[in-house]
Amino acid sequence: MMKTKITVAVSGLNNVDSPGPGIPVIRGIRESKFFESRIVGLVYENLEPGAYMHDHVDKSYKVPYPSEGRGILMERIRDIHAKESIHVLIPNFDSELYVFIKAASELKRLGIHTFLPTLQQFEERHKSNLPEFGEKYHVKVPKSRAITHIKELKELGEDYEYPMVIKGKFYDASIAYSFEQAQIYFNKIAFKWGLPIIVQEYIRGTEVNVVALGDGRGNTIGAVPMKKQYITDKGKAWSGITLDDPKMLELTHHIIGQTQWRGGMELELIRTDNKELYLIEINPRLPAWVYLAVGAGQNLPEALIKLALGYPVEPFTTYSVGILFIRYSYDMICSLEDFKSLTIRGEL
Amino acid sequence: MKLKKNIAISETGFVFDPTTGDSYTLNSVGMEILSLLKEGLSREAISTKILEKYDVEKGVLERYLYDFLGQLKQYQLIEEDDEN
Structure with a gap:
């Protein structure tokens, strides 16, 4: 079969010890039997490894942080688009999703397709909105509250007992066993990721995760459940295994069906000893372990591109159970020329 | 007492629970007991089979079997509802 040639722009190329999903997404795209893709990397930092991984990324461009404003970022995207004729853009950072969701129509006018959650979907699944989300869609969630001042930790009352989880609005979570610890984590996370800080009830059990893709009409195109087998000190999976858990899939279908979820997502779940989930x-994008789904038989990055371009996509109905991923680190030898090119010219 | 249906047991003694993602390794006697459980044998029938095959005192076997089945239960490899 002749493959369809496309150009896909991908961010999240920080393939470091707390990796972004960019490279795993690209690996899925590279394995597509349907598309032959030119991969354009969008990088924020000079040392994002993906930019130097020439087997995976054909060309990389530095882009300004979304915090510098949508206008500046879009100007850069337009420049890159003029050179590369991008068909699909897959942003992979939580912190850039808002900007790209807001810019989706403008991107489409330029001929750049995305397949992102709607702004409503993106907003209502925020950690700070989790209680309302649980109530609206009949999903069990831990009690949680967004706070903006450290003194509010003292005012939580009897609803919140220690241990409790202190979370950043985008990233980071720590379990605090005392008020003193909670204060330390509040300051640490607020300094790094800003406010609000989310205080969440600690649910005892095992963390399990699902990577899934919704078509925006309530259908689940694919879903693969996983348990982390080895977790780094940053709480990231270094190894994981696919599970056979109909209840996790049922919950995923329920959430995607109820929310009409559009795009990739990762569900982070706790399974209690009573087997309650x-x-x-909800992370509103494909996670860094998405390549496990590809390895288990569901090429979700390829399916996402098909959805973005309006191709019909049949939902995946099976995947292999008991498939593992084990992450590894690898020292690339890179030329100074490459580093110089990205630093000075903003492209590589 | 019944082994959970979807538990995968390999001949080498590797046991995988696909619901939890946990895996275990068993020695040959443990494997035999698990296989007998999978066939649907009761604790008494398993005990009789093992006593027939191995030179072991009944009291010692019963104690070890009790501990082993307790561990299987703790790891949720045995269906609790079907236990009698």
């Missing part, structure tokens, strides 16, 4: 977080 609590939703603790």
Whole structure:
């Protein structure tokens, strides 16, 4: 079969010890039997490894942080688009999603397709909105509250007992066993990620996760459940295994069906000893372990591109159970020329 | 007492629970007991089979079997509802 040639722009190329999903997404795209893709990397830092991984990324461009404003970022995207004729853009950072969701129509006018959650979907699944989300969609969630001042930790009352989880609005979570610890984590996370800080009830059990893709009409195109087998000190999976858990899939279908979820997502769940599932977080994008789904038979990045371009996509119905991923680190030898090119010219 | 249906047991003694993602390794006697459980044998029938095959005192076997089945239960490899 002749493959369809496309150009895909991908961010999240920080393939470091707390990796972004960019490279795993690209690996899925590279394995597509349908598309032959030119991959354009969008990087924020000079040392994002993906920019130097020439087997995976054909060309990389530095882009300004979304915090510098949508206008500046879009100007840069337009420049890159003029050179590269991008068909699909897959942003992979939580912190850039808002900007790209807001810019989706403008991107489409330029001919750049995305397949992102709607702004409503993006907003209502925020950690700070989790209680309302649980109530609206009939999903078990831990009690949680967004706070903006450290003194509010003292005013939480009897609803919140220690241990409790202190979370950043985008990233980071720590379990605090005392008020003193909670204060330390509040300051640490607020300094790094800003306010609000989310205080969440600690649910005892095992963390399990699902990577899934919704078509925006309530259908689940694919879903693969996983348990982390080895977790780094940053709480990231270094190894994981696919599970056979109909209840996790049922919950995923329920959430995607109810919310009409559009795009990739990761569900973070706690399975208690009573086998109840609590939703603790929805990440509104494919996670860094998405390549496990590809390895288990569901090429979700390829399916996402098809959805973005309007191709019909049949939902995946199976995946292999008991497939593992084990992450590894690898020292690339890179030329000074490459580093210089990205630093000075903003492209590589 | 019944082994959970979807538990995968390999001949080498590797046991995988696909619901939890946990895996275990067993020695040959443990494997035999698990296989007998999978066939649907009761604790008494398993005990009789093992006593027939191995030179072991009944009291010692019963104690070890009790501990082993307790561990299987703790790891949720045995269906609790079907236990009698």
